[in-house]
Amino acid sequence: MNDVTTVISISLLLATVRKAVPLIFASTGGFFSERSGVINIGLEGMMLFGAFSGAIVAFFTHNAWLGVLGAAFIGGLIGSLHAFVTIGLRANQIISGVAINLLGTGATIFLCQVFIHGERSFSLGQGDRLPSLGPFIPLTYIAFILAIGAAIFSYYTVGGLRLRAVGEHPRAADTQGIKVNRIRFMGVVASGICAGLGGAYLPMFSGSFAKNMTAGQGFIALAALIFGKWNPIGALGASLLFGFADALQETLQGRAHLPAQALQVVPYVVTMVALAGVIGRSIPPGAIGKHYEREQPEI
């Protein structure tokens, strides 16, 4: 009894929120892209670019907010790369995403070694990090506002209706004069910006950048999006669930009589179980993964 109360505590709940923040950013990003019809398996790479660019800008400028801005910009840039390749050049969306993930791993390590003299990680000084605002750093609040804002955008605005329409039935949208590929492009860029912000949270919170510090969180965010039925509020809830699993395993480290590695597996197992339980009930956008081209020989 006593054990349970010490485990389930305020600090665990705070840790849950902190762990969830990058997932909330990235899954909201996934929402913008996938609801427009473009699969974004490259969230992981976009986050990693965001983490590195956020940290490196803050490191050199000693301005954390400039770092955040840099992460958003680079995230958006990588997003527009994915958009150009998949929409402009009509390449396979999965392959482009995988390429972005590989690029993210390699490029961030390379650039880190270039800027930080052969090192693959570096720490941020106190002045280079975001100050706390209450129990959290400001990015935490921004994550929640972003997810809720995305939900409002999606269901109550003209832009949201059109975004969902081009992801469900692009030809129907096109026959009503909606520019399908333009909206998709914007969706994918927005996706990159969100993922970049999610990445920036990692060094801002931990105080350092390390190679591959996203450790699969982009994929977990994708899982959260699916678990949340491609809906920003659902994805927010799923991110909190996965965040809780992560926070729980950290709290249990050293308390439970289990090897640390076994506990570290917990969030990933929760992700898989959650997905297995929801498969079939979560219906993807109708036109996801499909290129759109107007003129087909249809006689």
Next chain:
Amino acid sequence: MVSSRKGKSQGEGEIAVRMDAISKRFGEIVANDGINLTVYRGEVHALVGENGAGKTTLMNILYGLVKPDAGTITVDDMRLPVERGFLGTDYGLGMIHQHFMLVKRFTVLENIILGFEPSRGGFLDLRAAVRKVEDIMQRYGIEVPLDRRVEELSVGEEQRVEILKALYRNSRIIIMDEPTAVLTPQEIKKLFETIRMLVDSSHTIIFITHKLEEVMEIADRVTVLRRGRVVRTRRIDEVDPEELAIMMVGKKIEAPRRSKHAVSMESLLSLHDVSLRSSRDIVLLSSIDFEVRKGEIFGICGVEGNGQDELFDVAIGLQKPSSGRILFRGKDITHLSTAKRRALGIAYIPPDRVTMGIVAGMSVKENMLLGRQREPGLSGTFFLKEDAITNLTQRLLKTFGINPPLPDAEIGTLSGGNQQKVIVARELSREPSLLIASQPARGLDIMATRLIHDSLVKHAEAGGGVLLISADLSEIVELSDRIGVMYKGRILSILERKEADEEKLGLLMLGFAQ
């Protein structure tokens, strides 16, 4: 009632649409070849022709979805910017596509306003939208529940949403691409009432179809297309259906042949109290009881989605019935696999040729082999007998007049009619005793339909049996010896052909038992 309206619109007054010398090719295929079309304001103008005649392409060009290689378009005396590209909605044109352009997961209201959303500062103004749409519904007597999702609607309701979409955009000219293809006779009647109402309020309707009786009933003028060219445009009171049919196919076609032949009392296939429940315990088939006899075509009609697909699955062994027995020539086949049933002499034409009938990415030859890959004449111990397969294919391509007659062509590049002929050729060449044919002529033109109907009749006359499942009533009435009407998973009634007419069957299809 029809004639009174016709009298009114006979003055060929103002021109609503004028298309001049429209040409369009897709690669090798010439879809439109110098087409001229004039449509007068306030008329119903039927556009008829076989599959591949270029009707849909011409209308897609008019609506701005396809850019023509040459030609000009004038709508209400305004020259459309054809070279630059345009969209019909900007010029008072609405188009109801054959495959509805509706987002299934959106509500009716969202679908209607999409692209033309009333808004305040970027936010949807749904209240204003509802007001405007309700106003239109009242004016034209079209009722659709606005807050329902489109995926919950019937096909007829979906079509009404499409009509509302066009009216919401203030379209004065409405193009309807084969609007009756998916409707029941009663729904067609309702659609025609709506069309008359629209014409009375000075809308212009362009109506694509290949059903001639509909042309005679609803149109004021008709333009016949054949192979991308205009054959003629005629006033409807100056033509008869036979003349139209000849114009469409370019040669005289005989009335559907159905010679009298002996139906024996010997049962081929019989279903005894067959029921099927889904995994969620929904009743899909309920106490189905009927038999198909030797030399008989037994037709199953009904509005789509009343259990026909499930009946097909159960009959060929794709699904096992929850209860009941299926006998084939007296042998219980209830628990036999599809392959074993085929080996016993059952062949089938599936309802959806693309997903069930062919493998689109493979050659015609390989598709001819499907289900026959173990036949000793066609395959050895390890390897297929290429020459034998090619010979068989060439023979069948010739017998069934399949175009192009190339065994190695990818079947996905053939037209729908030719794909279907490959399936029919494959199934009948196995010389089965029973053929189960579901929607065998769906979406095919007159010539292909005829060939397939002839094949079914020939099969029955040679002493085989046919179970014909179809949503096309005239097909059922023309071919069947006896007709079962399906409604909500049951066979409501089994009629002899002579006691069945389309009106009676139509009522049964909607669940009105006598």
